[in-house]
Structure formats: structure tokens, C-alpha cells
Amino acid sequence: MDAEKKAQIQAHARGLATLLYEETDPEQVKTLAGIEAAVRGHLLEHVSPEIGGFFIATSSGTTSGRKRSLDSILGQLQVSEKQAQILEVKAYTRWSPYLEQCCLLVSANQSYERAAEDIEVLTGVKVSHSTQQRLVHRQTFELPQVEEPVEEMSVDGGKVRLRTPQGQPSEWRDYKAVNLHECRVAAFFQDNESLVNWVNGQPLSKPLTCLGDGHDGIWNIYAQVGTAAQRREILDWYHLVENLGKVGGSQQRLNEVEACLWQGNVEGAIAQFEDWQHERVSIFIAYLNRHRERIVNYGYYQAEGISVGSGAIESTVKQIGRRIKISGAQWDKDNVPQVLKHRCAYLNGQFSK
Structure with missing residues (x-):
């Protein structure tokens, strides 16, 4: 990325920061942990869905088809049928591929109840324990193939x-x-x-x-x-x-x-x-x-x-x-x-x- 683009991003980021700070509870910005939680919440609700939507439309080259909502680590995204086909999103799912992968990683180590709690802490996105279980049991886990003897x-x-x-x-x-x-x-x-x-x-x-x-x-x-x-x-x-x-x-x-x-x-x-x-x-x-x-x-x-x-x-x-x-x-x-x-x-x- 060249210096001019970096400068533009920084300027836009400062503008966004000013707007979002005005919408933040003053009590929340008294600690760094509170600031981190507030910023992530704003990003998931207002910023990253817009960025994600732009990437989705630009990368797929289409907006045609009925749209559905997906929960993702970018927040809630709107994806059309055609976009989902092009970007390899499973049919009928409510969860983005990367969020699903994060859930599978966490629930492979602990109970579904604890996985639901940890995913919310780690990503800011709520995925219930029953959904954690359903995500596991709808997978097709292919047995690995070894390349070396x-x-x-x-x-x-x-x-x-x-x-x-x-x-x-x-x-x-x-x-x-x-x-x-x-x-x-x-x-x-x-x-x-x-x-x-x-x-x-x-x-x-x-x-x-x-x-x-x-x-x-x-x-x-x-x-x-x-x-x-x-x-x-x-x-x-x-x-x-x-x-x-x-x-x-x-x-x-x-x-x-x-x-x-x-x-x-x-x-x-x-x-x-x-x-x-x-x-x-x-x-x-x-x-x-x-x-x-x-x-x-x-x-x-x-x-x-x-x-x-x-x-x-x-x-x-x-x-x-x-x-x-x-x-x-x-x-x-x-x-x-x-x-x-x-x-x-x-x-x-x-x-x-």
C-alpha cells in the first residue's frame, strides 16, 4: 500500500473514530478493556458489515438474487443467492464460513456451553450452545490423506x-x-x-x-x-x-x-x-x-x-x-x-x- 492510500485510510479512520466516540457510553471509555469492547462493538455493528458488503459485491461482481443475513466475525452481512454461490457459502446456513470454523475449533476442545461463552468473548458474536452442537453434526469431516510414506x-x-x-x-x-x-x-x-x-x-x-x-x-x-x-x-x-x-x-x-x-x-x-x-x-x-x-x-x-x-x-x-x-x-x-x-x-x- 502506498503512502497516499495509507493517509486516506488514516483520515477516514479518524473521522469514523470521532463519530463512534460520540455514540459511546462515557463510563465505558474509562478503561482500556472498556475501550476495546466498545470499539469492537461499534465495528461489528456499524463498520465492518459495510466493508464486508463492499468486498462481497466487488469480488463476486453481482448483487442479484434474494438476500439473506449471515452472522460473521465482521458482524451481520447481507449476501445474495448468486454471491453465496460464487463465494462458496453453504446453502441455508446462517453462519459465515470463518465464524463456523472458529466455532468448530473452540468446541473441539470443550463443551458446547463453554464454547458458546468463549466464542462471544473472542469474536463478539453470539452463537448458542445448541447451534455449536448443530454446526458439528452437520459437518462432513473427511478423513485426512497422507502424502509422504x-x-x-x-x-x-x-x-x-x-x-x-x-x-x-x-x-x-x-x-x-x-x-x-x-x-x-x-x-x-x-x-x-x-x-x-x-x-x-x-x-x-x-x-x-x-x-x-x-x-x-x-x-x-x-x-x-x-x-x-x-x-x-x-x-x-x-x-x-x-x-x-x-x-x-x-x-x-x-x-x-x-x-x-x-x-x-x-x-x-x-x-x-x-x-x-x-x-x-x-x-x-x-x-x-x-x-x-x-x-x-x-x-x-x-x-x-x-x-x-x-x-x-x-x-x-x-x-x-x-x-x-x-x-x-x-x-x-x-x-x-x-x-x-x-x-x-x-x-x-x-x-x-
């Missing part, structure tokens, strides 16, 4: 509380979350098929490191990902050590077993228990044999920069839980998939673009 992934389960009739105990149900390391995350409610299809639709590296804990359900999912020759299945080291700790007994023996397992030496680990017969030992040895092919040389893999723990997916489940497990939260079963998609879209940065 996926080298590592992890899968784990989380819990969501379903709404039940008053007086009946709560019901907790499982969902599955997947983290394509350093790429994207997703979550699926009682829909493992969609999870597998989404993962297989990504560019998968050869080999593809698949990390998981000892639950059979996780490995049943991995069995459908890529090919057997492509997958490098690794039992989460920290889960392995946690199960070792349940055996108890001599700390020296446990340290020796852990040292063997760190090198992927399953036989050496089992040999440490030859002189001790116990039910806990039998359970642990059965666990080792069940996952024998997934117990790798952890020390070598870690040195090569390959993940040996499923911390990434555990973090993902915790981050999803921060939204779906907020105090008192209960969800209609049919709404759970959309709520999970909403939260994951936020975690993937979809609303910050």
Missing part, C-alpha cells in the same frame, strides 16, 4: 461414556484410535473395517513399523494392514516391562530378564525362571511365547531411530479423552463417530489452516 503407526483403544436413561448406570464403550506417526491421527467407534480401509488407503512404507500392546484386538487389526511381509510388528517395550513387573520376586532376576528382553532374547529371558515355578511366571512365559515374533532387539531398533514404544498413540487417546471425557460428558451412541472425527480434525490442525 507412513513409516510407523500405532493403534490403541479408548473409552467413551454413552448416554443412558435417567437412573440407569453409565455405559462405557470402546473406540479405536490410530496414529500414523508424524502424519495424522483418526478414531473409529465400533468400526474396525473403516480404520483398516483408511490405513490401507495411505502410502505405506516397506517395512511398516506397527506398534501395539498385548491386546489381541490390536494385532487382529494389524493383520489386515498392508501385507505380512511388509509389516514390522513390535510389542510395546513399556507394556512388556510392565507385564514383567507383575511377576514380582527377586529384583535381580527381574533386571536380568529385562536385559535379555531389551536384546530380543526371549529364550534367555525364559531361562531366568527355570528355578522358580509360579502361576505368575507361567502367565508371563505364555505372554512371551504369544508375542515372541514381536519381541525384537529393542536396543538396536532404538539406536536406529525406530520407535519401540507406543507413546504416540497413548498420547492421542489422552488428547481425544480431553474432549470426550470432560466432566459429566455423555454421548448418544449415534453421535460418537462424529464427535471423534471432530476432535481428530482439530488434532490434525484442520481448523487452523
Whole structure:
């Protein structure tokens, strides 16, 4: 912008400021916070709708068609049918695309009631809690597509509380979350098929490191990902050590077993228990044999920069839980998939673009 245009804008701005100041409650301008609120209110009511309307008409090149009102971060705008088509405004909506995006960003982190309060503070625009909820459930959250080859992934389960009739105990149900390391995350409610299809639709590296804990359900999912020759299945080291700790007994023996397992030496680990017969030992040895092919040389893999723990997916489940497990939260079963998609879209940065 050249100096002449800047000077014109400053002159017009001072003229507007003079007019608006005269219409401001004297009590409101006694503090900077009051001035900020007053100026924003004037801008939303009198100034930015006019500027926005000019931009809309000039950019679209038309004013034809029946007009409708849109609430936006510029205040209330009038948009014609033709303008809405050209400027990619959804049909029948009362909310501008950017205001809607702001609402989705905020409500992905907290309750709809709190989102309504925060949106008003942040933008000066009122969007009720019921509208916040409707905005979420009318979205089509597309699952992300990864461009770079996926080298590592992890899968784990989380819990969501379903709404039940008053007086009946709560019901907790499982969902599955997947983290394509350093790429994207997703979550699926009682829909493992969609999870597998989404993962297989990504560019998968050869080999593809698949990390998981000892639950059979996780490995049943991995069995459908890529090919057997492509997958490098690794039992989460920290889960392995946690199960070792349940055996108890001599700390020296446990340290020796852990040292063997760190090198992927399953036989050496089992040999440490030859002189001790116990039910806990039998359970642990059965666990080792069940996952024998997934117990790798952890020390070598870690040195090569390959993940040996499923911390990434555990973090993902915790981050999803921060939204779906907020105090008192209960969800209609049919709404759970959309709520999970909403939260994951936020975690993937979809609303910050």
C-alpha cells in the first residue's frame, strides 16, 4: 500500500473514530478493556458489515438474487443467492464460513456451553450452545490423506461414556484410535473395517513399523494392514516391562530378564525362571511365547531411530479423552463417530489452516 492510500485510510479512520466516540457510553471509555469492547462493538455493528458488503459485491461482481443475513466475525452481512454461490457459502446456513470454523475449533476442545461463552468473548458474536452442537453434526469431516510414506503407526483403544436413561448406570464403550506417526491421527467407534480401509488407503512404507500392546484386538487389526511381509510388528517395550513387573520376586532376576528382553532374547529371558515355578511366571512365559515374533532387539531398533514404544498413540487417546471425557460428558451412541472425527480434525490442525 502506498503512502497516499495509507493517509486516506488514516483520515477516514479518524473521522469514523470521532463519530463512534460520540455514540459511546462515557463510563465505558474509562478503561482500556472498556475501550476495546466498545470499539469492537461499534465495528461489528456499524463498520465492518459495510466493508464486508463492499468486498462481497466487488469480488463476486453481482448483487442479484434474494438476500439473506449471515452472522460473521465482521458482524451481520447481507449476501445474495448468486454471491453465496460464487463465494462458496453453504446453502441455508446462517453462519459465515470463518465464524463456523472458529466455532468448530473452540468446541473441539470443550463443551458446547463453554464454547458458546468463549466464542462471544473472542469474536463478539453470539452463537448458542445448541447451534455449536448443530454446526458439528452437520459437518462432513473427511478423513485426512497422507502424502509422504507412513513409516510407523500405532493403534490403541479408548473409552467413551454413552448416554443412558435417567437412573440407569453409565455405559462405557470402546473406540479405536490410530496414529500414523508424524502424519495424522483418526478414531473409529465400533468400526474396525473403516480404520483398516483408511490405513490401507495411505502410502505405506516397506517395512511398516506397527506398534501395539498385548491386546489381541490390536494385532487382529494389524493383520489386515498392508501385507505380512511388509509389516514390522513390535510389542510395546513399556507394556512388556510392565507385564514383567507383575511377576514380582527377586529384583535381580527381574533386571536380568529385562536385559535379555531389551536384546530380543526371549529364550534367555525364559531361562531366568527355570528355578522358580509360579502361576505368575507361567502367565508371563505364555505372554512371551504369544508375542515372541514381536519381541525384537529393542536396543538396536532404538539406536536406529525406530520407535519401540507406543507413546504416540497413548498420547492421542489422552488428547481425544480431553474432549470426550470432560466432566459429566455423555454421548448418544449415534453421535460418537462424529464427535471423534471432530476432535481428530482439530488434532490434525484442520481448523487452523
